[in-house]
Amino acid sequence: ADDNQFxxxxxxxxxxxxxxxxxxxxxxQINNWNENRINDNSMRSHLKSLGEALEHDIRELxxxxxxxxxxxxxWQYLLKMSGIPADSLQDIPRPEVFxxxxxxxxxxxxxxxxxxxxxxxxxxxxxxxxxxxxxxIKEINNLGIISDxxxxxxxxxxxxYYYHLDWKFGEQSVNxxxxxxxxxxxxxxxxxAISCNYPPxxxxxxxxxxxxxxxxxxxxxxxxTANHHYWATIEIRELGRNLVTMINIELN
Numbered sequence: 001a002d003d004n005q006f007x008x009x010x011x012x013x014x015x016x017x018x019x020x021x022x023x024x025x026x027x028x029q030i031n032n033w034n035e036n037r038i039n040d041n042s043m044r045s046h047l048k049s050l051g052e053a054l055e056h057d058i059r060e061l062x063x064x065x066x067x068x069x070x071x072x073x074x075w076q077y078l079l080k081m082s083g084i085p086a087d088s089l090q091d092i093p094r095p096e097v098f099x100x101x102x103x104x105x106x107x108x109x110x111x112x113x114x115x116x117x118x119x120x121x122x123x124x125x126x127x128x129x130x131x132x133x134x135x136x137i138k139e140i141n142n143l144g145i146i147s148d149x150x151x152x153x154x155x156x157x158x159x160x161y162y163y164h165l166d167w168k169f170g171e172q173s174v175n176x177x178x179x180x181x182x183x184x185x186x187x188x189x190x191x192x193a194i195s196c197n198y199p200p201x202x203x204x205x206x207x208x209x210x211x212x213x214x215x216x217x218x219x220x221x222x223x224x225t226a227n228h229h230y231w232a233t234i235e236i237r238e239l240g241r242n243l244v245t246m247i248n249i250e251l252n
Contacts (some may be wrong), residue, residue: 043148044251046140050158051247053133054240057165059099060130061237066095068233070102071126071226074119075219081111081202082209084216089227111202120199123188126181126222127229130169137162154246161239168232177225184218 069092076086098104108115137158140146149155167173188194192208199205209215 043145046136046143046145047247047251049136050140051244051251053136054161054244054247056133058237058240058244060132061233061240062095063099064130065230065233065237066098066100067102067122068092068226068230069095070118071122072223072230073107074103074115074122075223075226077107078116078119078205078209079216079219079223082206084209086223087220089224090231092227092230113202116202116205117199120196120205123181123185123222124196127174127177127225130174132165132169151246151250154250157239157243157246161236161243164236164239168236177229180218180222180225184215184222187218188215 072089072092079086103115103118146155146158149158185196188196188208192212194200194205194208209219
C-alpha cells in the first residue's frame, strides 16, 4: 500500500514538474516572439526613416545637377562669346524638371546681360556643400541594426551608397572644388577689378577672357569640374533611387 502511495505521489510530482517546464517553455516562446516582433517593427521603422532620408538626398543631388548643368553650359558660353574654343567634353542634357530654376529659359545664342550676370555669379558660390541626411543611417549604425538585416544584398547596397556619397561628396572633395571657383573669383577681383556679384558690361568680361590666358585656364578647369561633378552626381542619385526601391520592396 505504501509503495502504491509513493508511486501515486511520484507520478503527481512528475506531472507537476512537466506542467511547470511546459509553462516555462511556452512563456519563453511567447517572450521570444514578442522580442522578434518588437525588433522587426523597430527595423521596419528605421528602414522607413532611411528611405525618407534617401529621398531627401536624391532631391539635393538633383538640385546640384541643375546647378552644374547651368555652370557647364553658361561658362562654355562665356568662352565662346570671347572667341575662345572650349574643350571637348561629354555634353550635359537640360533638366527634365527644374527645381531651383537657376535658368529655365533656352540658352541664348547672342549676348544677354542677364544670362551673363547669372553665369558670373556662379563663380561666387560654386560647388558649395550639399546637405545630405545622415541621421537615419547614423542611428541604424549606432544601434547595430545594420547587422540584423537579413537581406545581405540590401545591406551591401546601403553600405555602397554611403561609401560613394562620402568619397565623392565628402568635405575634402567639396573644398577642393570650391577653392577652384574661389581662386578665380579673387583673381578677377584683384587683377581686373571685376566683381562676380555685380558683373560689368559683357564686353569688359569678354576682353579679360580673351587677353588673360590664366583666366581661360581657370575657367576650363572649372568647366571640367562642373562636368565631372554632374556625372558623378548622376551615378550617386541612381544608387539612391535603386536603394529606395529595394527598401520599399523589403517593407512590403
